[in-house]
Amino acid sequence: MMALRERALVSLRSVPSLPRHVRIQYDPVRQAFAVLSPEKIFWPNEISLDILRRCDGRSSVGHIIADLAAEYDAEQEAVAADVIAFLQEWSDKLLVKL
């Protein structure tokens, strides 16, 4: 029997969150934020971290983009492309839930 799950695709209306097996944690030894997952540990850069922190299960992708564009004083369109590509990649690795 095949599971009924399907690949999730990012849209502006998606509301991303971190699944139970993924968490962001500050590591005092390396003085950096780590993303912990079952086998791998990721060391996100500042922008990735800003996106991941907004994956709170309440904010839509559209809202996250507007928020980041304001914070970085950048064009929404440019931010949108980066955020959507990032979230799709992380969703494909099952590190972000859409």
Added chain:
Amino acid sequence: MSEPFLPPIGMLAELTHRCPLQCPYCSNPLELLKANRELDTQTWLDLFSQAADLGVLQVHLSGGEPTLRRDLEQLIAGLSARGVYTNLITAGVGIAEGRIEAFAEAGLDHLQLSFQGARPATTDRIGNHKRSHDKKLETARRARAAGLPLTINAPIHRHNIEEVPEFIEMALSLGAERLEIANVQYAGWALTNRDALMPERDAVDRQAEIVAAARERLTGIINIDFVPPDYFAIYPKPCMGGWARDAFMVTPDGTVLPCHAAQTIPSLSFERFGPRSLSAIWTDSPAFNAFRGTDWMQEPCRSCERREIDWGGCRCQAMAIAGDAAATDPACAKSPIHARMAMLIDEAQRAAAGPVKDEPFVYRRIGVVTEPA
């Protein structure tokens, strides 16, 4: 040192060598420790606390069968209190009612469940344990019901390599986030049983195609990690991500090792936690420093452009096949004795084509110490 000294990130804790299964490829040493040699609860908790101080972010609780430790809930809670990510590696057989829920409650982050086959008869035969397949399916369901993320681990060899498509379907039907298709590494009991476990070349090629296609088809649905078989490889694996580079393991009696099979290297001696602190062992132990970085390397590793990708491969495989722990891993095509890998594959095929034995494997049991063939 040719690179800055790093704190460890990951730790594998072999809490016990006791196990209800007898898989003939177990990575535990041939000389298994009995229960009376195991560290007590407080010593494990102290060790975990020192590990967290040292920079360990992730602990894999393994064995043997770690759920045989009655204090497992306490150990998980201790790690969780320090913010360490916990992964329970279990055979999923004989876990008492309510315990999986208790592990989740104690803060367990993830559960990895092994299946010896995708078919009940295969699982029961390889683990030498009746009805183990059904019990594992039940464990998977209980883990999901407790809200735990799940990885299915499938150790692959000659007797289940054709079941790879079924493993993929099974992992999907159990709701797993991850599937490990991990070809058996020939160390420990697997080295003793190498001839009986070695797959055929055609089957290895088919497997690689099946896994590549499944990964493509199931992107965003399930993560499939593939550990290809060393003997058929061109480049070696960066064993443990490099010797004593960012991970280590601890045996049931507290001996701290750079990898599972490190004790097969006779020139090295390993220290136990307790008499020495974890930090002292990690930084100063001659065994940990023996193959750290790249300074120890001989040619062809020393001048190889992949030396910080592969880290020379597996020291224990170099020991087992080249007879020199500082040699290039013979799995590497640049090794002067790489051809020996192909000979060992052919040897295994001839043995498999020979007369059928009643008992094809030396099953893993405490007290059966057998020298590798």
